[in-house]
């Protein structure tokens with residue numbers, strides 16, 4: 001049996017075990033299983049040192065380990081190196097490689113839109129915002145604003161990565177072509193009835209909420225009322241998992257089959 005899994009803290013909300021186990025079954029891998037491990041930062045090193053004993057071949061990595069995981073990897077992809085964060089650790093010929101598939105996951109739905117977008121506003125300046133910034137730059141959207149509750153973090157990112165910062169209180173004055181939420185406001189649980197944008201959405205072409213549960217979030221419901229094109233975090237989630245699965249197995253699964261599976265089997269039960 002080959003073991004794969006996700007490490008993070010907290011981890012109970014993760015859809016990754018459902019998705020990867022569905023994909024293993026769908027593609028006929030009877031010898032692979034995917035597990036969720038709740039690992040606190042103090043236990044990360046000890047956990048990683050013992051992977052070979054348990055036949056672990058690949059890991060998805062989430063909050064709060066995306067940065068610290070790099071020091072464990074024997075090889076770091078140029079992308080993970082550039083962003084200084086990885087969401088995947090995979091063992092190839094005995095060598096542990098750290099990779100970042102969040103950027104791929106983020107840009108795929110945008111590439112399919114085939115719209116000309118020139119300006120962006122990112123809400124939030126945490127770990128996920130780094131993949132978003134890099135993705136926007138890859139798509140040649142060069143006018144990027146960032147706004148964060150803690151202004152100093154947005155300012156630091158703006159300074160380091162050539163963005164413009166705008167205060168959390170004034171952000172609604174901007175009308176970017178694309179608005180991206182990377183804060184947890186709107187996420188299931190205590191934030192579900194919150195929205196990170198306190199104004200109308202007139203003039204904004206695309207609203208992308210990287211939260212994947214609930215789907216749609218309050219922000220996306222609001223965006224639909226203003227006829228904005230909307231993208232859900234569920235799309236990003238499936239695409240990042242698709243690339244991760246390819247690193248784990250060399251094979252890929254259908255985006256639409258995965259979407260259908262998650263919509264009918266995972267969200268309906270909640």
Ligand code: NAP
Pocket residue numbers: 063102105124125126127128129148149150153182183184185187210211212233234236237238240
């Ligand atoms: P993080 O590193 O903890 O950053 C969270 C960000 O949200 C920080 O900028 C924080 O601001 C801000 N924030 C937190 N609470 C807030 C509040 N009450 N009001 C305003 N701002 C608030 O988290 P992350 O790794 O960036 O992840 C953020 C979200 O992205 C999560 O919901 C996660 O599930 C989602 N995500 C989705 C995918 C996907 O595949 N769809 C992938 C990665 C992440 P401060 O700096 O002021 O604390």
